[in-house]
Amino acid sequence: MQDPLPATDETTLTRFLLRINGPASGPRVWALCLVFLLAAFSSSPIAAQTAVSPGNSAATTSVRVARPATALADTAKLVTEFDVNGLKVLVKRRDGSQTAVVGLFLRGGATNINEKNAGIEALMLDLASEASANFPRERMRSESSRMGTSISYGINYDYSAMIMGTTRRNFDRSWQMFTDVALHPSFAPDDFERVKNRLIVARNDDQDTPDSYLQQLQSRSIYAGHPYVNNPEGTAESIKRLTLEDVKRYHQQIMQTSRLLLVVVGDVDPQQIRERVAASLGKLPRGNYQASSPPALAFDSPTVDITTRDLPTNYVMGTYVAPSMTTPDIYAMRVASSILQTRVFTEVRVQRNLSYAPDAFLGSQRANVGGIYVSAVDNRLTRMKSRARCNSISPNTTSLSKPTRLRPASWRSMN
Numbered sequence: 001m002q003d004p005l006p007a008t009d010e011t012t013l014t015r016f017l018l019r020i021n022g023p024a025s026g027p028r029v030w031a032l033c034l035v036f037l038l039a040a041f042s043s044s045p046i047a048a049q050t051a052v053s054p055g056n057s058a059a060t061t062s063v064r065v066a067r068p069a070t071a072l073a074d075t076a077k078l079v080t081e082f083d084v085n086g087l088k089v090l091v092k093r094r095d096g097s098q099t100a101v102v103g104l105f106l107r108g109g110a111t112n113i114n115e116k117n118a119g120i121e122a123l124m125l126d127l128a129s130e131a132s133a134n135f136p137r138e139r140m141r142s143e144s145s146r147m148g149t150s151i152s153y154g155i156n157y158d159y160s161a162m163i164m165g166t167t168r169r170n171f172d173r174s175w176q177m178f179t180d181v182a183l184h185p186s187f188a189p190d191d192f193e194r195v196k197n198r199l200i201v202a203r204n205d206d207q208d209t210p211d212s213y214l215q216q217l218q219s220r221s222i223y224a225g226h227p228y229v230n231n232p233e234g235t236a237e238s239i240k241r242l243t244l245e246d247v248k249r250y251h252q253q254i255m256q257t258s259r260l261l262l263v264v265v266g267d268v269d270p271q272q273i274r275e276r277v278a279a280s281l282g283k284l285p286r287g288n289y290q291a292s293s294p295p296a297l298a299f300d301s302p303t304v305d306i307t308t309r310d311l312p313t314n315y316v317m318g319t320y321v322a323p324s325m326t327t328p329d330i331y332a333m334r335v336a337s338s339i340l341q342t343r344v345f346t347e348v349r350v351q352r353n354l355s356y357a358p359d360a361f362l363g364s365q366r367a368n369v370g371g372i373y374v375s376a377v378d379n380r381l382t383r384m385k386s387r388a389r390c391n392s393i394s395p396n397t398t399s400l401s402k403p404t405r406l407r408p409a410s411w412r413s414m415n
Contacts, residue, residue, distance in 0.1 A: 080270035084282035087257035091270040100171050100266025102164045104182055104281070107259050107291055109158040110227045117242065119199065119234015121160050121254070124247050125153035127195045128185035129162070135177050137191065149174040151181055155232045158294075158366050168267050179280040185251065192244045203236040211375075213307075214315045221305050222319055227294050228367060256287025294367045297321045312377060319371040325364050337362040337370055344372060 080091045106112075112121060129151045131137040144150065147170035153162050162182055166174035206212045223229040262281065264273050299321055322337075323329035341360035348358040355376045362370040 082270075082274055084274065084277045085257050085284070086286040087260050087262060087277065087282055087284070089262045089273065089277055090264070091268065091273050092263075092265045093270065094265060094267055097267045098168050100166055100168055100264070100268060102175070102178055102265075103161050103263045104163075104178075105159050105161045105261040105263065106254060107159050107261065107289065108254075109156060109160065109232050110230050111292070111294060112254065113230050113232060115230055116238065117246065117250070118230045118232070118238040119203075120242055120246060120250050122153075122155050122233050123196060123199060123239060123242060124251050124254075125155065125160060125162055126199065127187060127192055127247060128181050128251070129153060130191045130195065131186040131188060132177070132180040133184035133186055134180045136186065137188075140177065140181075143173070143177065147174060149177065151178060156365070157228050157232060160232065171266065171268065175276060179276075183255070183280065183284070187244060187248055187251075189244060192247065196239060196242065199234070200236045200239050203234065203239060210309070210311060210313070210315050214317055217305065217307055218317055218319060221303070222297065222299070222369060226297060226367065228365075255284055256289055257282070257284050258287040258289040260284075293324075293326070296324070297367050297369065313375050314378060315373075315375045317371055317373045319369050322362055322368040322370040324366050324368050326366060330368070333370070334362060340372070344374075348374060 078093050080093070082089050106121070113119075131140055135143070147166060149164065149166040149170060151162065151164050154160065162178075164174060164178040206216050219231060220229070260281070262277065323333050337360055344358050344360050348354050349356065355374045358372075358374045360370070360372045362368075
């Protein structure tokens with residue numbers, strides 16, 4: 001996540017959260033907006049170097065290879081979908097594959113938690129993967145090592161997942177281990193204290209690394225008043241408050257088939273998977289969970305946040321509202337963001353050597369954001385700001401507050 005943008009000369013650690021939005025703006029506007037941002041670089045020597053002469057037919061020829069519709073149809077046929085007591089299951093068969101992966105997804109993410117118990121889902125999944133009723137910790141580690149099986153977890157603002165990876169040869173035994181971990185975690189007190197302390201240390205470390213702290217401050221700013229303001233990974237303070245009984249109670253509440261999605265990929269028989277699910281995860285209570293989309297983000301006015309740190313480098317980030325992952329506009333936005341990423345890297349890193357890792361990024365959330373980021377010392381950041389001012393963008397084509405700046409409508413800054 002990175003980008004070349006203005007900074008304050010008085011400070012040493014600078015972050016700008018660039019927020020683009022307007023009352024009448026829609027996702028398509030932002031797909032166009034990133035494309036028009038490229039105009040800020042169009043007058044640079046780079047644009048002149050990469051311009052194609054009309055007479056250069058070799059340079060202007062483009063080849064588009066379309067994937068046959070039959071190939072897509074054949075791929076779709078490999079996926080089997082069915083329901084077991086409210087649990088949706090997707091099985092993709094890969095004939096001949098020597099590995100298999102299983103993912104048990106829990107819907108909700110940030111909407112499942114609040115400020116007081118933020119991090120409880122991450123703690124629950126981490127603790128569950130330590131041991132189960134039939135696989136104590138030493139036995140689980142020994143068998144996992146012998147079979148080449150791993151059980152891990154991941155979490156984000158929209159969902160979390162418990163993931164198992166194993167070999168086809170050991171799939172049956174690994175499946176027993178995986179379902180026992182999901183359904184009957186041991187939640188041993190000593191495991192709880194160890195895992196809890198590990199997560200607290202990790203959350204405390206977030207403020208020690210400038211890039212991690214930058215993202216933490218960004219989230220506080222752009223998600224204020226939104227469900228995403230509660231980070232599913234939690235904070236050191238919220239995790240300290242959690243008890244073992246809280247985790248046990250949460251596990252009992254969250255493990256309902258209406259909240260879950262199971263995905264299996266490998267050389268496996270869908271009918272056998274159906275039978276295995278019915279004998280294990282399918283016995284969970286159905287529940288009455290109804291999925292709902294989080295409210296869309298809205299940045300109605302320009303904002304700048306600055307946090308001062310005694311560091312030799314400035315860290316700058318701009319953020320804007322992007323189309324949701326569930327809307328058709330996300331595809332056009334991905335193309336625009338990819339183009340911007342290439343241009344920013346070429347202009348800032350390759351051609352001018354102003355920053356080591358400038359970047360443009362696009363999220364993958366239901367309430368989505370994108371942005372640009374850069375880190376540089378004061379003198380180089382000032383040169384980037386001057387360069388941005390020299391390339392004007394028409395105020396009629398974007399929602400820019402100042403047509404002479406490489407920054408649409410709003411900024412948040414941290415230094």
